[in-house]
Amino acid sequence: MKRIALFVDVQNIYYTCREAYGRQFNYRKLWQHLGYEGDIVLAVAYAIHKGDDGQLKFQDALKHIGFEVKLKPFIQRSDGSAKGDWDVGITIDIMEGAGEVDSVILLSGDGDFDLLLQKIHQKYGVETQVYGVPALTAKSLRDSASQFHPIDAALLL
Numbered sequence: 001m002k003r004i005a006l007f008v009d010v011q012n013i014y015y016t017c018r019e020a021y022g023r024q025f026n027y028r029k030l031w032q033h034l035g036y037e038g039d040i041v042l043a044v045a046y047a048i049h050k051g052d053d054g055q056l057k058f059q060d061a062l063k064h065i066g067f068e069v070k071l072k073p074f075i076q077r078s079d080g081s082a083k084g085d086w087d088v089g090i091t092i093d094i095m096e097g098a099g100e101v102d103s104v105i106l107l108s109g110d111g112d113f114d115l116l117l118q119k120i121h122q123k124y125g126v127e128t129q130v131y132g133v134p135a136l137t138a139k140s141l142r143d144s145a146s147q148f149h150p151i152d153a154a155l156l157l
Helices: 010-021 027-037 053-065 087-100 111-124 139-144
Strands: 003-009 039-049 068-073 103-107 127-132 147-150
Touching: 003 010, 003 027, 003 087, 010 039, 010 127, 027 039, 027 053, 027 103, 039 053, 039 087, 053 068, 087 103, 087 111, 103 111, 111 127, 111 139, 127 139
Parallel strands: 003 039, 003 103, 039 068, 103 127, 127 147
Antiparallel strands: none
C-alpha cells in the first residue's frame, strides 16, 4: 500500500478557491479520494490563528477528518498589512517526512515550493503531487511536481 504524506497550505487554498470559484475546498472529499490511492500516514494543515468561531469550527473539522493542525498567530503590522506565512514550516516538515513515504502531496499554488518538490524527488525518489487552482497555481510549481491535480468543482463544497 502506498504511504502518503499530505501537506496543506490552508491560507493559499482558501484564498485561491474563493477567488476562482467563490467556494470552499472540500477536505473530506479529498481525504476520501486519497484513501483509495494509499494509506495517509501523515497529514498536516498549516493555518493562521485569528481565534474567531468560524475558524475554530473549521480547524476542529480538519482534526476530525484526520489532519494535524498547526497554527501560527495572525500578525497585524502597524502599517495595516498582515503576516501569516507557513512556507518555512511546511518546507521543514516536508523535508523531514519525505524519506518515510512514497508520495508527498502538497495543496498550494505557491511557486516558492517548486525547488522543494524537485529536491525531495531527487533525494528520496518520492512521487510529488500538487493540488491547486489552475489559474492561480505557479507554473514552476506545476512543472516541478510529478503530477498536478487541478482543483475544480468536484473538490469544492
